[in-house]
Amino acid sequence: MRFLTSKLLCSFAGAMAVSAAALGLEVLVPVSERGLPKLAPIRSTVVAPGSFIHPQPGEYLRDGRPTVAPRIAARIDEPIAIMTYQVSRDEYARCVADGACKPADAFGSGDVPVTGVSYLDATAYAAWHSKATGESWRLPTDEEWAFAAGERFTGDVEPLEEDPQNPAKGWLSSYKQEVDMARQPDPQPRVRGSFGTNAKGVADMAGNVWEWTSTYYVRVTIAPAGDAVESTVDNCGVHVVEGFHRTYMSNFIRDGKSGGCAVGLPPDNLGFRLVRERDGAVARLLSRLRTLI
Amino acid sequence: MFTRREALIGAAMAAAAAAAIPAFPALAQPAADISALPRQKVSLVAPPFVHEHDQVATGGAKVVEFTMTIEEKPIVIDDEGTTLRGMTFNGSIPGPMMVVHQGDYVELTLVNPEANEMPHNIDFHAATGALGGGALTHVNPGEQVTLRFRATRTGTFVYHCAPEGMIPWHVVSGMSGTVMVLPREGLKDEKGEPLRYDRIYYVGENEFYIPRDEAGNYKTFESLGESYADTLQVMRGLVPTHVVFNGRVGSLTGENALKSKVGETVLIVHSQANRDTRPHLIGGHGDYVWEEGKFANPPAKDLETWFIRGGSAGAALYTFLQPGVYAYVNHNLIEAAELGATAHFTVEGEWNDDLMKQVDAPRPIVIN
Numbered sequence A: 001m002r003f004l005t006s007k008l009l010c011s012f013a014g015a016m017a018v019s020a021a022a023l024g025l026e027v028l029v030p031v032s033e034r035g036l037p038k039l040a041p042i043r044s045t046v047v048a049p050g051s052f053i054h055p056q057p058g059e060y061l062r063d064g065r066p067t068v069a070p071r072i073a074a075r076i077d078e079p080i081a082i083m084t085y086q087v088s089r090d091e092y093a094r095c096v097a098d099g100a101c102k103p104a105d106a107f108g109s110g111d112v113p114v115t116g117v118s119y120l121d122a123t124a125y126a127a128w129h130s131k132a133t134g135e136s137w138r139l140p141t142d143e144e145w146a147f148a149a150g151e152r153f154t155g156d157v158e159p160l161e162e163d164p165q166n167p168a169k170g171w172l173s174s175y176k177q178e179v180d181m182a183r184q185p186d187p188q189p190r191v192r193g194s195f196g197t198n199a200k201g202v203a204d205m206a207g208n209v210w211e212w213t214s215t216y217y218v219r220v221t222i223a224p225a226g227d228a229v230e231s232t233v234d235n236c237g238v239h240v241v242e243g244f245h246r247t248y249m250s251n252f253i254r255d256g257k258s259g260g261c262a263v264g265l266p267p268d269n270l271g272f273r274l275v276r277e278r279d280g281a282v283a284r285l286l287s288r289l290r291t292l293i
Numbered sequence B: 001m002f003t004r005r006e007a008l009i010g011a012a013m014a015a016a017a018a019a020a021i022p023a024f025p026a027l028a029q030p031a032a033d034i035s036a037l038p039r040q041k042v043s044l045v046a047p048p049f050v051h052e053h054d055q056v057a058t059g060g061a062k063v064v065e066f067t068m069t070i071e072e073k074p075i076v077i078d079d080e081g082t083t084l085r086g087m088t089f090n091g092s093i094p095g096p097m098m099v100v101h102q103g104d105y106v107e108l109t110l111v112n113p114e115a116n117e118m119p120h121n122i123d124f125h126a127a128t129g130a131l132g133g134g135a136l137t138h139v140n141p142g143e144q145v146t147l148r149f150r151a152t153r154t155g156t157f158v159y160h161c162a163p164e165g166m167i168p169w170h171v172v173s174g175m176s177g178t179v180m181v182l183p184r185e186g187l188k189d190e191k192g193e194p195l196r197y198d199r200i201y202y203v204g205e206n207e208f209y210i211p212r213d214e215a216g217n218y219k220t221f222e223s224l225g226e227s228y229a230d231t232l233q234v235m236r237g238l239v240p241t242h243v244v245f246n247g248r249v250g251s252l253t254g255e256n257a258l259k260s261k262v263g264e265t266v267l268i269v270h271s272q273a274n275r276d277t278r279p280h281l282i283g284g285h286g287d288y289v290w291e292e293g294k295f296a297n298p299p300a301k302d303l304e305t306w307f308i309r310g311g312s313a314g315a316a317l318y319t320f321l322q323p324g325v326y327a328y329v330n331h332n333l334i335e336a337a338e339l340g341a342t343a344h345f346t347v348e349g350e351w352n353d354d355l356m357k358q359v360d361a362p363r364p365i366v367i368n
């Protein structure tokens, strides 16, 4: 597929993934269970609505120089039904067996998060899983992920020091911060649940598997004075990846080490979990889709 | 254009974020005199040609403005129709050469059109700081950026795309080119005597890593993203499938052979952004060669083959003495003959018997 970058098409592409399942265009014949390990039912956690401060993903410029992203008071109005655990290798294998997903880069099976998967793989799985269950599943937005991560949310590694006369100050500061985080590479995925649950009951947030979100990269230029937005450029070929820290990856990247992360602190692994779309939200999305068509 | 994000920020940011955004003082003039310098806009020319330029600078330092538009496109790289998912500066492999004089300012506007898939940037080996400008030129599809750097060192220098995490892939997909910074008084030999060229040719060498399918045929891909994983596998093997001049096998042969004539002095600039190479002019020489491409060092003389380190550009000056067809090759002859790294010169003029003569034509062996 070609990555379409116009704003309309960015959102249209996202809507399409959900709509196929929601419209019930195809009746799913589940893959044969023979030869495949029996799966535990998908467990999800319902995160209650609430408010939080959400440092915005993307890059922000003011006067032509990087500036700290705005921290927005975000409100989550409806409960979020999110998978308690990341999608496992065994679960993903069903999608591969059905011919709806490409095999992941990481080998093996078991109750271990699937890794070596790109954004494109994750959205393919979401579409397949939605058909399989007759429900609407999709990647969480960055906002939903950050809210569900709660106390484990970190966001971007932003420079502590900026000097408008000296761009190198910011680069050195970011670099030092990453070094100071002293996080050793931890590439071996572990049995699901190994990183425990957070206060909201969601497991393995910010462990050694980073997670794809449905939020695409955006660069925002803020007016020299005040808070008005001068311009935004969306790049839906790149999506926000959340975990121990936030990063950004091109949609086709399966190995975080070769992705777009800053010096010294690449994600150990790329995986994902999904959220279940509520009926009301689906209806709204569909009506938006209709106005687009 | 009004977006969801603008609405979001417009509503919420005033309340939540006023304290989070530091106020920057106005940028001081970086150097008061740059704004007073004369400006020159240069239209770039696709290789193997180079835009018009003075060899000896006239007047003082100036700001030389260039614009390059990044084009991502499929490019046929051999006669069998093998297709590279190419990424290019200004549509050509290699990207065009930019020529300035020492002390001038290069001011490049880099445009990444919205139709592209990838973010890109540019790392100038001729520039100082910010990863060669890479840290200040990152553009998404739909963005442009302008970078100015001062050309403080003379020589031929590579530039290339360098997006974090994907640098080699962008480079071996075609994103490299050359900047030439001439001494203000022009090129000189080891004694300081002026050297001039009548013609300049710019040969960019690239190696490609095209994945094959199960049957051994080269694969084609619908998009850059789809080509990435397979291409990376081939790249890691370090065995290129093609080694070419000017973006494809045979791009500088036949109708497109480089032209010269006896008595003409040609400067051949040869760049390779990723891998070592060893140019050789079959039947000719390098009269004066800056292997490393840096004009502050005296040129080597009378070379048969010269070595271009991967990630650099070199320059060789030669005055043709005989007419004929010359092959200009990478003298790893397997790469030249089997993988594509061959160009031709056709040279007009009078034959010089003193330099070479066939004394006796082939005939049956004489038995005394």
Ligand SMILES: [Cu+2]
Binding pocket: B087, B118, B119, B120, B121, B161, B162, B163, B170, B175
């Ligand atoms: Cu690039």
